[in-house]
Amino acid sequence: MYNLVLVDDEEIVLTGIQKVFKMADYQFNIIGAFSNPLKALESLVELSPDLIITDIKMPQMNGLEFSTRAKQLLPKAEIVILSGYDDFTFAQSAVKLGVSDYLLKPIKKKDFEKMLLSMHDKIENRNNQELELEQLQKAVMINHSALRNKFFLTLVEHGNFLDPYIQALYTQLGFNFKDSPFILVKFVIYEMQPEEDYVSATEKIISEFTGCINGLGSSEAFYSDEYLYFYLYGIQKTTFNRQEFLQIVLSYSRNKAENRLHLLVGVSQIYNSITDLFFATSDCDEYILKADSESADAGNILGGIQNAQRDLRLPYTEMENIFTAISTNDTRKITESVEEIFNLPDTALYKNYFYSIALILLIRMAHLQNKYKAETIIISLNILDIKQLSKNYPSVKQIKELIIQKSNLLAELVHSQSIAPASETMLSALHYIDKHYNENISLSDVADKIFISKNYLCDLFKKELNTTFIDYVTSMRIEKAKYLLTQTNMKMYEISKEVGYNDYAYFSQIFKRYTGITLSNYRKHN
The missing domain is CATH 1.20.272 (Zinc Finger, Delta Prime; domain 3)
Known part of the structure; x- marks a missing residue:
């Protein structure tokens, strides 16, 4: 429910609006109705309304001056003016001063209702964006690595680089590759050895494949609970050979298959800007769906978009x-x-x-x-x-x-398809993970145990905990390792196995990546 103030020198207009429109139906609460704009200004800061609806022609002060002073007091407040037909020029001037909308008198019920709905959506969107940006500021101080991952995943899923949240993340993370040519690789772990740990396998792929493409450009690895991506940027389009790059990717995939880790692979075309990441992802999906990645250059499916004029608005x-x-x-x-x-x-x-x-x-x-x-x-x-x-x-x-x-x-x-309440389902998943976090568990294992689909559980982690399954399990293992390092005399390789990592070398890398310090230094200083 948002707060609304009415300002009009005609009492009949103030009374009429309150009688005709049930403001609660539009999620507004009238907290003030003033026939004198000067008195309204005196009360604005205390009332702090989200929306102000004012007449433009009043004896004590015209609506333009009132709107200007109201905006100085409450910069975030939305203002809508009511104007007679002869005051149309005033209305246009008001919009230039920061007024959100105007309605012509006599007021039509349909137009007034439409305005209320529009203002409600505008206020709500602004508040949501402010909340997201505030949460972002706090999150930056907590986990820089997770935010890098979140930036890319959000852009992959929604595709709108101009979104304020995406823009804020890009700036906060200190990125500077917006207009740098890039190519995208997508891996899907299709099949793996029963004894292999899914979380560890993902970390190994990140480490190994980053080494494979070292020297070809700069790279960022990011992942969801289902997919693993490599964003290779800063490449030289005139000298970069995409076919040779495909062979590197496919050679790595075949090598992993020989070790009983089967990967589905997708590779995009070369794009000029990160604003095209959404389309690069579609290239990869199409490549994978064709299931013939060694011979089919499926990325051509969106070739028209790659070669299009860059200023064309995409929906x-x-x-x-x-x-x-x-x-x-x-x-x-x-x-x-x-x-x-x-x-x-x-x-x-x-x-x-x-x-x-x-x-x-x-x-x-x-x-x-x-x-x-x-x-x-x-x-x-x-x-x-x-x-x-x-x-x-x-x-x-x-x-x-x-x-x-x-x-x-x-x-x-x-x-x-009805399902159990999200919070109840999430609690069941966390309870299972708490008991089995140090075993070779995957997202599919947990989903099977609580009788839901893997994809639905993946969505729950994002919506309920604002993280991924992989990050959640890894964080739990890291926290347990911290405890064992400081509270026991266990050897470090023993701690590695205790928290679920059979490969001590990879455990050491992961621990340092998440904490910024080596195992031995953490034990020494804590």
């Missing part, structure tokens, strides 16, 4: 709106979001634009589909092909209908 927000609507089973919002995505004029588009966007949406839908048990497959593998899309759906209208149909089917699937 990041609208694409995300589709998945928000799917999660809430909002069929109207699904249709609206799809229409917004495909409303650019043909003259503004380059070849395969619509099909590239459709492919990205369908790939994300395929990932979402895998999180639920469906009687029939909604997104099949054969549809994830740009040539098939253009052949079977030759018009924009048909593409829109396809995306709307698949979105609605997914929304029904998500809505139909």
